[in-house]
Amino acid sequence: MRRVPDNARSRAAQAAVALMLAAACATEAPERPDDTPRPAETPDRGDPPAVLEEPVDVATDLEVPWGIDFLPDGSALVTERDSTRVVRVGPGGEVTEVGTVDAAVPRGEGGLLGLAVHPDFPDEPAVYVYATAADDNRILRMPYAEDTGLGDPEVVLDGIPKAVVHNGGRIAFGPDGLLYAATGDAAEPRTAQDTDSLAGKILRMTPEGRVPDGNPFDNLVYSYGHRNVQGLAWDGEGRMFATEFGADAYDEVNVIEPGGNYGWPEVEGIGGDDRFIEPVVVWTPAEASPSGAAIAGDALWVAALRGERLWRVPLTGDAEDPVGEPEALYVERYGRLRSVAAHPDGEELWVGTSDRDGRGSPAPGDDRILRVPAPG
Template sequence: MGRRAGIAAAGVIVVLTAACSGAPEGTGGPASRNGTGEETARMVPPGEPADVATGLEVPWAIGFLPDGSALVTERDSARVLRVRPDGTTSEAGEVEGVSPGSEGGLLGLAVSPEFAEDSHVYVYYTSDSGNRIARMTYDAEDGLGEQEVLVDGIPVAQFHNGGRIRFGPDGMLYAGTGDAGDGSLAQDTDSLAGKILRMTPEGEPAEGNPFGNLVLSYGHRNVQGLAWDEDGMMFGVEFGQNTYDEVNVIEPGGNYGWPEVEGVGDREEYIDPVVTWTPEEASPSGAAVAGGSLWVAALRGERLWRVPLSGDDDPVLEPEQLYVGEYGRLRAVAATPDGEEIWVSTSNRDGRGSPGEGDDRILSIPLEG
């Protein structure tokens, strides 16, 4: 716990230093190892973003298929689109039972790691009775098949529905949920709210889960980013309330403090974040690991954060902000199957942004090296 606290405190220092530096906006200053002053080689900047698809309606999640095209959810329309690398876009189908409203709707999407054999696609969505995780088949000619609801009754509210789902390196399906506006639920390990869940592809509790149910970790406010590094370290990204957003290293059975702690609590019973930001510079949503960094999309902050990964006991280096204010609110991040690009979606038509011509869009950013 003490190690986590030390890293998180350094993350706070990093952000304040970046905010006060004279470096051009969107480029950051020289990277340092967790604010200690130890110089590290600067990473090669990514290439220029380019439009892959435009004219979308609140694209919330991006899941790549083996052929390099992607399935994209639209929160408010309940549609799933297929977007090819050349920008060709077609409708894969509409998910039945979705009840969009405020932060709810058709949210996360994950493609089965065995897609070539089972053709399975998973979605997380808001229904009239709660948030759900469902499984469908997908075929390029026939589109989405009938859904099978795997998990139902995840607490729902106008706000804090979580929604990100991802397959981990262990082949299990993970889901980030929100506290549905009731912080006490985040501390209740019998509730699915304010948690990171871990399940089999059939929606059953995965072997080794610490509480004998779907819950992997608890004490979260609103998790919308999940990612793993090449060594299997898991990162969870979540919204704070008024003070600190968080990047956490996720441990089975870990208590991440909400609602007792926001940001670094330095209390033995809670695990502290490895990076914190203010909501004004982040309000983070999607996350992905590629090119040696954790990439985090910021909604209110209207920027893309790159968090270089160290590969040692202190897992992160100095965060770097990119494209500040250039594309508006950023929602989803996904790495292409070859790892040479990331795709990022905007969220300017979600009722909180200022849509420009072509919004919403998906951007492709090459990772040059």
């Protein structure tokens, strides 16, 4: 792992950082991409890190929890990728099924993926999900009430390319009240550079799925050149951070700019090409395969699948050099980590494991949601 400082954006410094990365990895075994199964192994339940208190279970015995978003009462709605259920997890850990999404067709990395609660809930009692359907990935909107659960879905956006792998799937409302969606290249890398395609992009839309004012290409595309984004988060200044799976070499954290080209498939990691925006953090896939992201306590928190750890990336507040040196927490203690959401009280994170996704080694009680303190 290397943080990419601002001065590394010159070609000379980029080359130096790339050489350091290559040297650090030269004696390691070849890395598997994020879409290659990991051999089964016994989860390591080592000592907890000293910097945070011990996590505690909020809920257990879930089936690949993928999307987490909170309701005003402090409970959360959670999607299960392979069961296609949406469950409500109360603050005390009680789990109640509130509905299923019949349009979702689980296969490989697809199924029932991201979830976002309307920012004006309960005045706008709507819940959004990103689902891999029979022919495409799509975003659905459903009414929700505690006493009746989820209502009938309506399609907000369809036609997002799907595949067994690289479906993206994270959705979130930004500070502007608009809905953002992360899509994958659906195993067709060339589509990521096509701004007329919905694949390999971060999309920006109104809550009704329309093109908002200010989108750079007069369509839903907000940024492009992405391989498989699965984490979206905003800091207090409105800067948008995204986590992205690389292929064989480097995973990324990017600061997203409207109209920005992030390089895939021409570049993976640090490219040294002025046509593309450089990442602010790069990791090898063995350290990360980064999925969910959240901002809490002046840090970006990133859930790592293959890396089996929670990354804490300090935020500097400096637009020119926005992150400090990342810190790895809970390494190989809870297996694959898929989701991370900041609780509205600002004092904790809810972190979802992904050990029952066909690539992990489930322990008793998996999959689970953990409550993790989020210190400043």
